Amino acid sequence: MDNSPSFNSEFASLSTQRLIVREIxxxxxxxxxxxxxxxxxxxxxxxxxxxxxxxxxxxEEFEKEQxxxxxxxxxxxxxxxxxxxxxxxxxxxxxxxxxxxxxxxKPLVLNEPDVxxxxxxxxxVFWSRIILPLIDHENVIGLLNIGSTRxxxxxxxxxxxxxxxxxxxxxxxxxLRLETDLKQSVVSAGxxxxxxxxxxxxxxxxxxxxxxxxxxxxxxxxYAIAKKxxxxxxxxxxIRVAGALHDIGKVYVPAEILSKPSxxxxxxxxxxxxxxxxxxxxxxxxxxxxxxxxxxLQHHERMNGSGYPHGLSGGMIAFGARILAVADVVEAMSSxxxxxxxxxxxxxxxxxxxxxxxxxxxxxxxxxxxxFKQEGYVIDGSETV
Numbered sequence: 001m002d003n004s005p006s007f008n009s010e011f012a013s014l015s016t017q018r019l020i021v022r023e024i025x026x027x028x029x030x031x032x033x034x035x036x037x038x039x040x041x042x043x044x045x046x047x048x049x050x051x052x053x054x055x056x057x058x059x060e061e062f063e064k065e066q067x068x069x070x071x072x073x074x075x076x077x078x079x080x081x082x083x084x085x086x087x088x089x090x091x092x093x094x095x096x097x098x099x100x101x102x103x104x105x106k107p108l109v110l111n112e113p114d115v116x117x118x119x120x121x122x123x124x125v126f127w128s129r130i131i132l133p134l135i136d137h138e139n140v141i142g143l144l145n146i147g148s149t150r151x152x153x154x155x156x157x158x159x160x161x162x163x164x165x166x167x168x169x170x171x172x173x174x175x176l177r178l179e180t181d182l183k184q185s186v187v188s189a190g191x192x193x194x195x196x197x198x199x200x201x202x203x204x205x206x207x208x209x210x211x212x213x214x215x216x217x218x219x220x221x222x223y224a225i226a227k228k229x230x231x232x233x234x235x236x237x238x239i240r241v242a243g244a245l246h247d248i249g250k251v252y253v254p255a256e257i258l259s260k261p262s263x264x265x266x267x268x269x270x271x272x273x274x275x276x277x278x279x280x281x282x283x284x285x286x287x288x289x290x291x292x293x294x295x296x297l298q299h300h301e302r303m304n305g306s307g308y309p310h311g312l313s314g315g316m317i318a319f320g321a322r323i324l325a326v327a328d329v330v331e332a333m334s335s336x337x338x339x340x341x342x343x344x345x346x347x348x349x350x351x352x353x354x355x356x357x358x359x360x361x362x363x364x365x366x367x368x369x370x371x372f373k374q375e376g377y378v379i380d381g382s383e384t385v
Contacts, residue, residue, distance in 0.1 A: 042074035058142035128153035219243030222327035238290025249278030295320030322361035
């Protein structure tokens with residue numbers, strides 16, 4: 001007797017949904033190729049009940065016309081291949097369900113019993129299919145197509161969840177594309193990093209708007225502290241870039257943890273503590289002209305060795321990371337967080353003063369305190385880097 005759960009109950013399980021999201025997020029720690037990432041995502045989705053086939057197509061410009069380019073698949077190959085050919089052909093001719101999903105920018109569910117291949121013995125009939133547009137900044141960049149042998153497999157809960165998965169696929173794809181763009185922007189003589197940094201921040205803002213704004217304010221404050229310390233223009237630029245990217249790894253932290261309105265559990269906090277390492281993994285291969293990656297990796301280390309991820313202390317911590325640590329704490333305490341209102345700048349500065357030399361580099365702490373007390377520095381949430 002088959003005791004496996006139905007497709008609806010499988011996807012209705014919150015733990016299963018989290019597992020899917022986590023597996024897709026973890027792919028980005030292991031894979032740096034966009035095409036391989038998309039294929040692995042398809043394979044993950046087919047691991048779950050009643051997702052018999054999955055494929056992804058991306059929209060490309062061809063002779064001034066938009067066409068769908070098949071890029072990834074997993075599942076029952078015979079029927080899958082036939083379905084791809086039919087849907088791609090219809091889309092190229094601006095007709096059919098794929099074209100409808102693109103035009104409406106909404107998921108399209110098909111429950112007709114004639115969907116799929118019934119022409120050969122042993123081939124399953126696809127009773128249900130869902131076509132989800134992959135939307136990036138209000139532009140459809142492709143389609144996620146999922147088929148099931150079960151009738152009415154995609155109810156409202158499944159549509160909502162798979163829409164979230166489609167969004168995660170877009171985020172992952174864009175992160176990998178932008179990593180490539182960021183590398184190219186660094187090695188291209190005279191080319192600015194600003195557009196790529198802003199794009200990475202926009203990706204993060206989809207998952208966690210607070211963190212995206214936080215990064216910008218930390219970058220601005222860290223730059224001001226570094227300037228107060230009299231550092232060279234080149235080092236100042238490196239500090240600014242490190243601040244703008246220091247929390248980018250939070251794009252892989254589950255959304256329910258990032259936006260949780262109450263205190264995190266120990267397990268949730270342990271997941272959150274992975275973000276410096278993940279941020280480092282994203283940017284470590286980029287040949288910056290400044291030591292950006294170490295500062296990003298170590299911005300939660302503390303002078304007495306009580307920080308994370310590696311418990312470094314004193315001179316073992318990169319100086320850029322010591323500047324980021326102070327700027328990060330001051331901005332975080334003085335601004336609103338999902339689980340508490342802003343504590344205010346006075347409490348933030350009191351924290352730095354009380355723990356300078358213990359948690360925070362004393363020279364950096366003094367520069368920060370002087371910046372606010374003597375020069376009247378203000379953290380302005382409306383300012384961008």
